[in-house]
Amino acid sequence: MNKQAEDRKKAGKEPLIRITKRAELSVRGARLLRIGAFLLALAAGAIFILCLGYNPFLIYGVILSGSFRSAMAVQAMVKLMIPLLISALGITLAFKMKFWNIGAEGQIIMGAIFASYFALFHDQLPHPVLILVMLVAGFVGGGLFGLVPAYFKAKFNTNETLFTLMLNYIALNTIVLLRDGPWRDPESPGFPKIARFSANATLDRVFGVQAGWIIGLILVVVIAVYLKYSKQGYEIRVVGESQATARYAGMNVKKIVLRTMFLSGGICGVAGVCQAAGSDITLATSVAGGVGFTAIIVAWLGHLEPLEILLFTFFFAVLEKGSTVAQSTYGLSSNCASVLQGIILFFILGCEFFIRYQFTVRKRGVR
């Protein structure tokens, strides 16, 4: 009968919690927030470990100390950092442009394959020349592999996320193809394998670790300067913000996309060279081994800032190395590392919300 009155009653109460915008947090506030989220993530990880029946303090302790218990452990940890750092830096270039290159895995592999060709078939070259040739070949290989999705993105706006992903698997099977066929080591019995590189084609060691770490550190500085102070870096930042603005400013967006993806893929390719010629001393199917994906997390956690990326690479390598120690000490699977990495990123991703928004709880007595 009195429908209006009834409807009025039906009209809901103010929701208990709602989202509102807030004054944007300052840089310092945001940093504190992230540290808080990070600690919360560690706490969540602790609960996870607890559920498995381990003492989280013990496990965290082992993970932390695991990388520093001996010079050898530190060297092993740094070795883990090298491909992760270099490929995260490569990815940073593409991500700054909002080009979602998740094909680092494939670009690492291609870099390694190109370099391996010289390591396997031209190792009579003088050592410095050979290493240089390998690095350049790796850069070109990874770069070309990055160029393919960039070309189609620029030309037809093909979805780069999925395309780069498919290329990862194509690259992986390319190694298998070479391993089972033309590059198979005839002297190795049993499972097909690619021959070990000669000493001449192996990266030198500096302070007991392969020289890749020097390349990584140099790249940190170069990329930081490139992005912040160079014209090309400025172009990347503008394209990432808005392609319309870039075109408006007279930038050749296609050229920038292609150039940046060549660099991005190329740097990932160098990561592949370091892994193959520095750590594996051969071309194995595991040359990328998921580093390309972890690098995305590192790049994102580091806000695409080279120095922060260095910091998170260090932390992730400690986590990775520590969890292998935890495995040998307590039998806790080393996959634990990727679970913890996932948890940390979930929390950091979630906390970004609080920089711009807040939850508002319903006030009492308003009605």
Place this chain on the structure above:
Amino acid sequence: MFLKFIVAAIVSGTPLLFGTLGEIAHEKCGHLNLGVEGMMSIGACAGFMTGYYTDRFWIAILAAFAAGVLSALVYAFLTVTLMANQNVTGLTMTIFGIGLSNFIGVTVLATTSSGTLKLSEHIMAQMGNIHIPVLSDLPVVGQLLFSYDPFVYVGVAIALAMGFYYNHTKVGLNVQAIGENPAAADAAGIRVTKLKYLNIMIGGGICGIGGAYCPMIINGGKWISDSVDGLGWIAVALVIFAMWSPNRAIFGSFVFGALRVLKFYVPKSVPVPAAIYDMLPFVITALVLILTSMGKSMGKSQPAACGLNYFREER
């Protein structure tokens, strides 16, 4: 021989079908989920382990579904409520999911004396190929249509149900409105957040079942690490191939299933290395991506708001 190939194609396409359907459910409500691989891995682990310990097939399926729903809840909370970047959240879900599932696998494996994890004959029998008297015994047709494991029928049924949902129900229409223009849907009184959560979670559950298929059927009931092995990624791409239609997803999945088993059915005399066949689905997916992006006016395209988060009070 050809008949066997078709049957094998359908079996190998089934996890893709689940993954694709799950991703369609996500994209239709505006969320590009790159975490399918992770959600499938989590479902694989939950389904397999539940089957291993309970010996009951349907409970295992339910567990896979529930695990998928839970992982999707995390994804939904981050992307819907906290408005986190969908690309990165999805990727993290993938890394986390694969890691978690391998982690649990290794941990459980450590408790066995044999060093392998295998489902019992009892549960294997429950999820074996169905047999309907008369129908399944028909020549050709019986084998082609009525002799698969239960998953296949569940998958096709979900696909048909989803097709009906989007094309013929009001809720389905509302969901599509959210994917196209959440602000318009919101202003029209549609509960955007609630429907997004629901659809993302159900989609995640469907992915979970697809994941369970990998260790339980494809790997013959034996646990190995990384059992989903990239299928989730193909599923994401298949959504484009199927042009966001659940019905076309059935066809697409079985075509890609066929590609995956092709190497076993090509005569030995053809000198093509196995790696080429393994590469094929990915190469074809890449080609599909290029072709679909070239033809712009090809009717259906991605929901307009896909990949963008929605905040009502955005000004």
Place this chain on the structure above:
Amino acid sequence: MEKTQENSCAIQCQGIRKVFGTVVANDNIDLEVRYGEILALLGENGSGKTTLMNMLSGIYHPDEGRILIDGQQVDISCPTDAMRLGIGMIHQHFKLVDVFSAMDNIVLGTEEKKIKPKILRQKILDISHQFGLEVDPDKKIRQMSVSEKQTVEILKVLYRGARILILDEPTAVLTPQETEKLFAILRSMREQGAAIIIISHKLHEVMDISDRVTILRKGKSIETVNTAETNEKALTEKMVGRPVTLEIERPQTEKHERILDVYHLTVEREDGTTALDDVSFTINTGEILGVAGVAGSGQKELCESIAGLMPVKEGAILHKKQDIIRKTPSEIIELGISMSFVPEDRLGMGLVASMGMTDNMLLKTYHRGKGPFIDRKPNRELAERLVKELEIVTPDVETPVRLMSGGNVQKVLLGREIESDPNLLITAYPVRGLDINSSYLIYDLLNEQKKKQVAILFIGEDLDVLLELSDRIMVLCHGQITGIVDAKEVTKEQIGLMMTGSRAEEVLGNE
């Protein structure tokens, strides 16, 4: 149905407050609307009109204050609540799903069961006849014109049985003739007992349609007056808060040289539809050529093809007799042509939203100078100078421009473009979203450039402004020029007719 509640209170708002981050959008606002009346909500851009109405329609939630419907306090926490209470809002930016038909959009989100298309179609047609609306229920939204879309929006709220209608700047995108038609529909609704709130900042329309006017200023409700007892001048003073002269200068300049000749320009959009169809015109130095037209008549494409941002199918664009067609913006710059373009999408095209003023100044200059590195110093100085000269309000020149107000953003953009000493300035909707004060400042800036013998192409939407500011007006309709007329010798109605397709010869000949 209850007895018509003639002249009883439909909505009362008391002490409404809403804060976005640090911005107080609404502060202690009171408002009252009765059934059977049209209330105009008058206020400048940024005065909080839309925010207030969004709270009535359940999009936002007030931080403080009470809302009463039919005399009873209610809490509107989502659009469904508003609908249940009989409130329907027609948003300025239409909230329609492009790929759906009109019919699907109209029933979208309603709580009733799915209705057979045949019955639904009839139901919609019945409602449209009742109020004199015209719509094709099966037509897809993306194929509709702006006024058709608005009709669908109106039908959407009528279908839900709304008795309180809120229209947010409904005439902004309509021609004078379409506006008249809309007003006829609104009056017919008023006769049938509806309460209508119409948001506007166009004074003559407020005078024309409303019974009472509530004026908002800087988020506060200032006063409510009966329309019959006031005039445009009084309303303006209340709206701005001080006496203002509403006249725009039209300075006379001496030399007129041809600077840009456009010959038979035809441009296609990406989807293959024709945006500009055989367009020819000339711009001279020291004049403002205004461009009028219904939104989407090819204005955007015209600007972008001259600026080298859009591929051209046919024709020629001569800048001082040099063809600049098929040249990219950078090639145009290299030719030494000094042309500036102030696009309508300021933060999405003209500026980089997340960068500060300095980095936005760089957009124009970064490629200059030798070496691979950028030089920020002169740009920082330029940014600081602009802040002083144009009185730009910003904490410092490194604050992201997206955090600045609309007027300040436009000053940054226009300031940067003027700074490059162009001889041709293209501006698209330069005062959109700006308050009156900033708008007049922009007009002054443009006139100053005109006096410096700069040629200005001014894309406008407010016909009154176009008529006062421009020297000549070019009218576009569906990508064709329907006439180029002397602004001093044409009326708004004549422009309106040309905007809907009548040729200048016919329109002016009839007089």
